[in-house]
Amino acid sequence: MATRHGLVRDLLYLPDSSPFAKLLDSCLRSRSARETRRVHARILNSQFSKEIFIQNRLIDVYGKCDCLDNAHKVFDRMPQRNTFTWNSIITVLTKSGFLDEVARLFGSMPDPD
Numbered sequence: 278m279a280t281r282h283g284l285v286r287d288l289l290y291l292p293d294s295s296p297f298a299k300l301l302d303s304c305l306r307s308r309s310a311r312e313t314r315r316v317h318a319r320i321l322n323s324q325f326s327k328e329i330f331i332q333n334r335l336i337d338v339y340g341k342c343d344c345l346d347n348a349h350k351v352f353d354r355m356p357q358r359n360t361f362t363w364n365s366i367i368t369v370l371t372k373s374g375f376l377d378e379v380a381r382l383f384g385s386m387p388d389p390d
Contacts, residue, residue: 294325301334310342317347333361340369360389 297320304313317335325331332355339348352358352366363386370379 294328294331297323297325297331298334301331301338305338305341308342310339310344310347313338313342313344314347317351327356329355329357329359329362333359333365336362336365336369340365340372343373345369345373345375 297316300316300319301313304316313335320326320331320335332351335351336348339345339351348366348369352362355362363382367379367382370376370382
């Protein structure tokens with residue numbers, strides 16, 4: 278496992294967010310909420326913490342790991358949202374049966390540009 282952690286450490290020093298996207302993909306494959314929270318903590322301490330692509334991936338991964346509270350917290354704390362952001366949170370909540378919340382969010386969506 279030391280090699281894996283060394284790889285993770287090396288990937289985190291690259292100048293773009295793709296290592297975090299790859300780590301989140303790994304969390305998604307394993308459906309590990311614990312690992313997702315660990316990667317999220319690293320993201321929060323990086324220059325990519327406000328990157329919309331990474332935040333959207335976090336919503337998606339948290340949702341697929343059945344961490345709806347975490348997915349919703351990421352969504353609520355996002356300073357900017359795009360269509361993918363709204364689709365992600367609505368999909369997560371719909372698949373989990375929170376249809377009243379979906380209707381509320383859908384009603385609060387901004388008009389498309």
